[in-house]
Amino acid sequence: MLLAIILAFSHAVPAHADDHEEAPAEEAGPVDDYLELLEAQGEYAPAYDFFTTSMLWTVIAAALVFLMHLGFATLESGLCQKKNTVNILFKNVFIISIGILTYAFFGFNTHYPGDFNGWFSWGGMIGDLNADGGATWGYGGLGLAMTGFGDFIFQAMFAATGATIVSGAVAERVKLSSFMVFALLFVGVAYPIAGSWHWGGGVLSELGFKDFAGSTVVHAFGGFGALACVLVLGPRRGKYTESGIKPIPAHNFPLAAIGVFLLMFGWYGFNGGSVLSAEPGALGLVFTTTTLAACAGALGAMFTSWFALKKPDLSMALNGILAGLVGITANADVVSVGSSIIIGAVAGVIVVFAITFLDKSKIDDPVGAISVHGVCGIWGTLACAIFADFDFMVQLQGALLVSAFAFIFAYVVFSVLKAVMGVRVSEEEEDRGLDITEHGQEAYTN
Template structure:
């Protein structure tokens, strides 16, 4: 029997149940309702007031002074800042996965180990001296060595005292977000020198590149130095982070030389990636983390800016992939997955300098050009016998420069092309020279390259005595 019909039959056979239910409902609606019933009921409010939470909240509001009406915005912005920092941290998983996927299986442990070291040493050195070198306060515009961070809540832990409306976060929020950026430069280099670099030499280089060179270059722009005085525009670091890492990588690769057997008398010998699934996962993790990289650079949860930055970031990335697919298919006669993946990253790098000042059409054009550029650059470097297993120099260096210059072309503001070129040249040349000198000194003192036998066997066994795969 249908259950709906069964319930009706039950009521029909016992009408007294229906009448009792109706009477109860009528009685409940007939009870008087007083406006003050809802006020008197929650006596808990008085208990809470005596216990302190309300007083504590009122004290927090009073501490905001003229900013008190926007305290909830401050709290939301601080929450978004630490979420963005976590997303940027996730990018290091993306780098590790992408690099290990594009390398040979005999070098996967080595790639992963370097990525663990880079994020660890990057955050620690940033706490010891990087942060206060990056943001030195009063200095000559070029260099001021900083000490270790202290109590960054001292000037406004629960108030707007640290940065006001333009920097809606606490001191510790600012530190942890910027610390996640710091290690990125050496991570870019890690991919370019993969499969033949000595682990110890690279670790020493990473300490100096991340701990010393990056905070100095960053202080020129974000610390109020010479680039800031010039009016240089680089929203989230197409130059200060990506071109910095890309041209540092170029210097190291030139000192290190190509992988054994890559360039022969008969031409270029491809060294295939061992896992395209890992590489693809890495790229999508990087794109996901980029929402924190660019979105967090708004430095608050201001709705209009966040929506624009998320949109331009996404459009730039997707246009970059389409640009790379089109150009590589035309040049290589086949649709190349590695080029498509690098195109996605190229679009992201290209959009990073300008995501907050461009239109939808501008984002699409910038990304599309970046995608085409990365293909041409990778092929050109390969023909020039500059061996970059993951395309880091092209993705971060070349497209970082393009994205910074694009500010003057597509940005909705008064941006100088000469200033943009001058700024990106200053950072790129500094990164190249610093890396070239440090790597050359390491080469002379302790060597930077494993032996041919070790390279042939694989760095997993020769450097670590471990294998990523057991079969």
């Protein structure tokens, strides 16, 4: 339905596009010579039509990815205790705000630095796009059918995801001010550097590494950053006792379920927008593989948890959907329909055992973020080599490089914060709940 709306709007191009009289009066862009050739051949209107359609799809996809942050917020708050709901929502508001602003100031041009040494190049503010036609159509050539600012706004929505993943794993005991400093550095510095290694033409790109929409660059990056923070922070009070593991129940499963379905809806923009155009064949394949992997992930987790835990666990089923989505994110554009089902189902099985293993290892992750994003992100990256024509060792090296970088960066930053300002609230604050102790507010009146 979204594509139907896009195609309908895309025909509302300037009247001159139909009679091929002259091009839009815009600042010169990098594809002007090619467009002049198309115009001379009577093919200008179809080219402009394609750019318009693709740009419209790009901004819709960006809006869908933005909606995912509401999904993260509702999922995280639903799976945690009600006394920490305001704190969780506050963190998510901060993350998306600081993530987009830092990406505008220096993240985007660090992420896409142009010619550089393959490892690092610090970029300036997004305003630099003006010199290259950031507001004009045709930016980046026909292989990137959007404006420069269209490219920015879509990529900016990805930038905050890594810290959002960490937020869920450290929920209910992290000190707000320390987390805010960490999030600023994680999304503002670490993510653009790691992203430049692949999407910015860096060392991983040169090796032929495949990660379509970010199973490694976004999800494993966030997942292993979360693991580092949890190791520094420690588990919630009362979670692990001498008598064993004490479950800390979710306070609102309906809210958690809404969050997962919002995330799945937004994932159509996350993966679909990563096509970087409105090319019908690629979009159709990506939407299909994404949907099938999510459904297979849900079933894989449902039946695995039912068998292994002797009960059909809703939280596992919800995480199974996300596991399937993370698993297909690296390869949605290159695998077959059948392969997407296998990838999703395997991710659903993996996430159950990963969550159980971490819990038995006394690594407290209230929402399963490390397993969903970290472990299944690695699986999705390796699946590119198993189900498509990519080198397994290159995929493994890329996944390990990004994951290790995220882990080391997060561990060092969180350890420094622990020494300087502390990263954990007091026992009394944790027992009372962060809504009251950090914010003086409550999400619920009774």
